[in-house]
Amino acid sequence: MNTRKTGAEYEAFTEKYLKSRGIKIIEKNYRNRKGEIDLIGRDEEYLIFFEVKYRKSQKAGNPAEAVTFQKQKKICQVADYYRLTHGIGEFSAIRYDVIAICGDEVIWHQNAFAHIY
Numbered sequence: 001m002n003t004r005k006t007g008a009e010y011e012a013f014t015e016k017y018l019k020s021r022g023i024k025i026i027e028k029n030y031r032n033r034k035g036e037i038d039l040i041g042r043d044e045e046y047l048i049f050f051e052v053k054y055r056k057s058q059k060a061g062n063p064a065e066a067v068t069f070q071k072q073k074k075i076c077q078v079a080d081y082y083r084l085t086h087g088i089g090e091f092s093a094i095r096y097d098v099i100a101i102c103g104d105e106v107i108w109h110q111n112a113f114a115h116i117y
Contacts, residue, residue, distance in 0.1 A: 010054040011038050014099045017106060032081050035074045046095045049079045054101040064100040064109055073116045
């Protein structure tokens with residue numbers, strides 16, 4: 001199975017997982033010239049930008065560790081553009097979450113990193 005197909009399958013799985021926990025998904029695979037955000041959702045209080053990472057096992061490392069500083073910075077840039085083009089003010093409550101899937105285990109890292117300018 002190629003990595004793009006695997007990624008799409010785990011993003012679909014994550015969408016169902018988040019919906020079952022009360023998150024309303026409002027965008028999937030949002031892209032602009034700066035990059036991509038896997039899922040954008042909303043709970044009662046926050047607009048949430050989700051990064052989904054999957055590893056078959058820990059041999060390749062913890063999936064959450066793949067969200068490096070550079071990746072975080074790129075996610076923040078994409079999120080800034082999304083907020084700008086959707087009229088979401090800079091003082092709105094937002095969060096950056098990482099969904100790390102390793103084998104059958106799902107770990108939801110809420111507020112995984114702060115906004116990087």
